[in-house]
Amino acid sequence: MPRKRILICDDQQKFIDAFKDAHKDHYKIEEETDIRKLAERIEGNVPDLILLDLYHPKDDKKDFVQRLEEAEEQLKKLDEQIETTKKAVKDAWDSLGIKALKHIREKYGEIPIVIFSQTGPILLDDEEIQSVITNDGYFMLKKEHNMRNMSLELNSIMENKSKLQKLKLELEKHKSVQKKYRIFSISSWFLFPLFFLFILVIKFNFNTLENIATGIFSSLIATVVAIFISRVFEKSSF
Numbered sequence: 001m002p003r004k005r006i007l008i009c010d011d012q013q014k015f016i017d018a019f020k021d022a023h024k025d026h027y028k029i030e031e032e033t034d035i036r037k038l039a040e041r042i043e044g045n046v047p048d049l050i051l052l053d054l055y056h057p058k059d060d061k062k063d064f065v066q067r068l069e070e071a072e073e074q075l076k077k078l079d080e081q082i083e084t085t086k087k088a089v090k091d092a093w094d095s096l097g098i099k100a101l102k103h104i105r106e107k108y109g110e111i112p113i114v115i116f117s118q119t120g121p122i123l124l125d126d127e128e129i130q131s132v133i134t135n136d137g138y139f140m141l142k143k144e145h146n147m148r149n150m151s152l153e154l155n156s157i158m159e160n161k162s163k164l165q166k167l168k169l170e171l172e173k174h175k176s177v178q179k180k181y182r183i184f185s186i187s188s189w190f191l192f193p194l195f196f197l198f199i200l201v202i203k204f205n206f207n208t209l210e211n212i213a214t215g216i217f218s219s220l221i222a223t224v225v226a227i228f229i230s231r232v233f234e235k236s237s238f
Contacts, residue, residue, distance in 0.1 A: 003028045009038050010053040019051070086123045095124065098131050105135040112157050114138045 006023075009032045010016050016031045023029060032041050035056045042050070057064065101113050115121075115137050121129050132139065138157055140150065 004049065005030065005047040006049045006051055007032060007042065007047040008051040009033075009035055010051075011035070011056045012053075015053070082122065089123050095128055098124075098128050098137075101137045102131060102135050105137075112138070114140050114154070114157065116140055116142045118142045 004027050006027045007030045008016055008019055011033055013033065016033070020029050020031070030047065032038055035053075038050075038052075057068070097115055097117075101115065104111060104113060113136075115132055117139070118141070120139050120141055121132070124132075140153065
């Protein structure tokens with residue numbers, strides 16, 4: 001099986017290199033550092049997935065180096081603050097929502113479940129994030145100003161899950177009907193020729209070798225016809 005193609009678009013080469021080192025054995029990885037060329041890059045050669053960095057340098061190049069250094073310095077402080085905040089949060093709370101997600105998913109199956117958090121996944125460990133993904137959970141920010149705008153996203157989640165469930169039910173129903181029909185089709189391959197042969201026995205006196213040969217040949221023709229008809233109905237029905 002050919003490896004999936006992933007196009008990573010990031011203005012910082014170090015992150016591209018880190019991703020390639022981690023996943024080069026699993027995917028065919030292509031790279032682009034200029035997001036303004038991305039649309040042209042994928043035209044006529046669309047990858048299986050695009051890994052897209054959120055922030056890219058502005059067009060305004062005035063004092064860019066200075067602004068870049070300031071931004072990176074603030075990001076370092078943010079990382080330190082996140083680690084401090086993560087420790088404080090874990091000292092006060094336990095991520096029971098993720099444990100509940102796993103339990104509900106195992107017991108009740110396909111219910112859409114949204115992890116509702118003030119910080120999103122930013123304070124979670126890698127293992128906790130992976131648990132949410134594995135158990136088909138969704139993340140949503142819990143902000144007061146965002147409450148009124150949540151309905152569209154929630155409706156979309158429920159609608160998509162409903163469509164998926166309906167599709168699975170239709171597929172299971174289709175397989176069940178198809179299995180029953182195939183059993184009926186296979187049995188008809190034998191019953192129809194036997195019935196045809198029975199009619200011939202009643203109508204003709206098989207007292208000669210020629211009549212017996214004619215009956216066997218007619219039964220074989222009936223078998224072929226039965227198989228052909230069952231195949232035609234199977235294709236038209238499924």
